[in-house]
Structure formats: structure tokens, C-alpha cells
Amino acid sequence: MDGKGNLKVLIALATLYLAWSSTYLAIRFSLESFPPFFTAGSRYMLVGLFMFLYMRWRGAPPPTKAQWKGSAIVGTFLLLGGTGGVVYAEQWVGSGMAALVLATTPLWTVLFAGIWKQWPKRNEWAGLLLGLAGVVLLNLEGDLRTHPVGAALLALAAASWAFGSVLSTRLSLPPGAMASAAQMFSGGMLVLAIGFVSGERVPLHPTPRALAAILYLALFGSLLGYTAYTYLLKNVRPALATSYAYVNPVLAVLLGVWLAGEHITTTGIVAMLTILAGVVMVIRGAGE
Numbered sequence: 001m002d003g004k005g006n007l008k009v010l011i012a013l014a015t016l017y018l019a020w021s022s023t024y025l026a027i028r029f030s031l032e033s034f035p036p037f038f039t040a041g042s043r044y045m046l047v048g049l050f051m052f053l054y055m056r057w058r059g060a061p062p063p064t065k066a067q068w069k070g071s072a073i074v075g076t077f078l079l080l081g082g083t084g085g086v087v088y089a090e091q092w093v094g095s096g097m098a099a100l101v102l103a104t105t106p107l108w109t110v111l112f113a114g115i116w117k118q119w120p121k122r123n124e125w126a127g128l129l130l131g132l133a134g135v136v137l138l139n140l141e142g143d144l145r146t147h148p149v150g151a152a153l154l155a156l157a158a159a160s161w162a163f164g165s166v167l168s169t170r171l172s173l174p175p176g177a178m179a180s181a182a183q184m185f186s187g188g189m190l191v192l193a194i195g196f197v198s199g200e201r202v203p204l205h206p207t208p209r210a211l212a213a214i215l216y217l218a219l220f221g222s223l224l225g226y227t228a229y230t231y232l233l234k235n236v237r238p239a240l241a242t243s244y245a246y247v248n249p250v251l252a253v254l255l256g257v258w259l260a261g262e263h264i265t266t267t268g269i270v271a272m273l274t275i276l277a278g279v280v281m282v283i284r285g286a287g288e
Contacts, residue, residue: 009236019224020244041079041190048186072187077164092150108161115166229241
């Protein structure tokens with residue numbers, strides 16, 4: 001990759017680190033008024049539709065039938081299983097703790113890559129074991145012990161997001177930003193449909209903070225963050241694309257403590273450092 005390509009990767013990584021670190025807290029604020037599947041699906045569907053219409057207006061070709069199918073499959077794992085699971089779990093689990101559990105995403109990514117014979121190297125195996133130890137420690141935390149359903153949903157969300165990320169490199173997807181648009185629109189529509197079937201209803205008078213949080217999630221979480229992520233999946237190895245997971249927890253925990261009165265115990269801090277150390281080993285091993 002040339003210098004210009006490296007700069008684009010660095011910009012995409014910085015965007016991802018900053019945008020997605022704050023979305024956990026924004027999700028918590030949005031849940032003050034909005035139901036979880038609406039929170040997870042509406043922003044992606046609307047941003048995806050806007051991007052699709054804008055690129056069609058600029059002359060971009062529409063996705064083929066195979067590309068729509070691939071986008072819908074990836075959107076299901078990333079947005080329904082991944083984002084939907086996180087938002088649903090945050091009804092019980094704090095934003096900082098959610099970010100800590102999602103720090104295991106690169107570990108899942110390395111394991112799922114083995115499905116296509118890309119098995120972990122020695123350092124990656126060591127990182128996986130270290131990360132697993134951190135997860136065991138994390139399960140001693142009050143939030144996760146008190147709300148086992150939330151803990152299970154977060155673990156499944158991390159696994160679903162990782163599997164969708166690896167799978168995205170194997171499916172037929174539209175080129176460029178159209179891939180983000182198609183995934184967000186199709187995945188967002190599915191999440192909204194699940195919410196409608198489950199009986200979710202949108203409140204007529206949401207709180208100003210919840211409404212602001214939804215708008216923030218649409219702009220920073222969906223438009224900027226997801227577009228940067230799909231770019232990285234196409235241009236760097238999956239372990240690097242998911243490296244946001246070891247940066248986000250630190251910032252998410254700090255934001256939760258600062259703005260939402262959350263707290264983290266010594267056990268949680270040790271677990272966070274253990275998981276992050278494991279993820280760093282996985283990423284370093286993937287580069288060897």
C-alpha cells in the first residue's frame with residue numbers, strides 16, 4: 001500500500017476509534033426514550049438510504065442481485081446480531097462494561113478466520129488465551145453477574161460482529177461506499193422489522209437527550225464510523241480492522257464514569273488490561 005493508501009487507513013482508524021468509543025454512552029442515553037431495536041435499526045436504515053440515493057444521484061451503479069444478497073447477509077450479522085445485541089444488552093449493562101466485553105471482538109475474528117484455513121499463529125493463540133482469561137475475570141464484575149442475559153447478549157454480539165466481518169471478505173459486495181449503504185439499509189430494515197414484530201413503539205415525546213443521542217448515533221456511529229469500518233475491511237487484514245475494540249473500552253469507560261456516573265472496580269480494570277493485552281498480541285501476531 002502506498003503513502004496515500006496508508007494515510008487513508010490512518011484516517012479511517014482514527015475515525016473509528018473516536019466515533020465508536022462514544023456510541024456506547026449515546027446508546028444508553030437513547031434508551032431513555034426509544035426502544036432497543038428502533039435505536040439500533042432506524043439510524044442505519046436512514047443513513048443507508050440517504051447514502052444509496054446520494055450515490056445513485058452521483059451516477060454510481062446500483063448493487064446487483066448477488067451484491068444485495070451479500071450485503072443483507074453481512075448486515076444481518078453486523079447490525080442485527082452485533083449492534084442489535086449491544087443495544088438490547090445496554091438495557092441492563094452499563095456502557096463502559098458493554099465496551100469491555102466487545103473488546104473480545106478481534107479474538108473472535110481470529111478464531112472465525114480459521115473457518116477459511118487462516119488459523120491463528122503462535123502469538124495469536126497466546127493472545128486468545130490471555131483474552132479469555134480477561135473475559136473470565138470480567139464475569140466477576142457486578143453488572144455481568146447481576147444481569148446474565150445482558151452478559152450473554154454482549155458475548156453473542158461480539159461473536160456475531162466478528163463472524164460478519166470475516167464473512168464480508170468472502171461475499172460479493174458493491175464497490176466503495178455503496179457497500180456501506182447497502183449493508184446499513186438492508187441490515188437496518190431487518191432490525192426495524194424485528195422491533196415492529198416484537199411490539200416496539202416509538203414514543204411521541206422523547207427526551208431531548210435521547211433524541212440528540214439518536215442523531216449523534218446516526219452521524220458518528222453510522223455515517224462516519226460504519227463507512228470507515230467497511231473501508232478498512234476491504235483494505236487491511238480483519239485483525240487490524242477490528243483493533244478499535246481495544247481502544248474503545250478505555251474511552252468508553254472514561255465517558256461512562258464522567259457523564260453517566262458509572263463506575264468500574266479494580267477487578268474490572270485488571271480484566272480490561274488483560275483483554276487489551278491479549279488483543280494487542282493477536283494484532284501483533286497477525287502482522288508477522
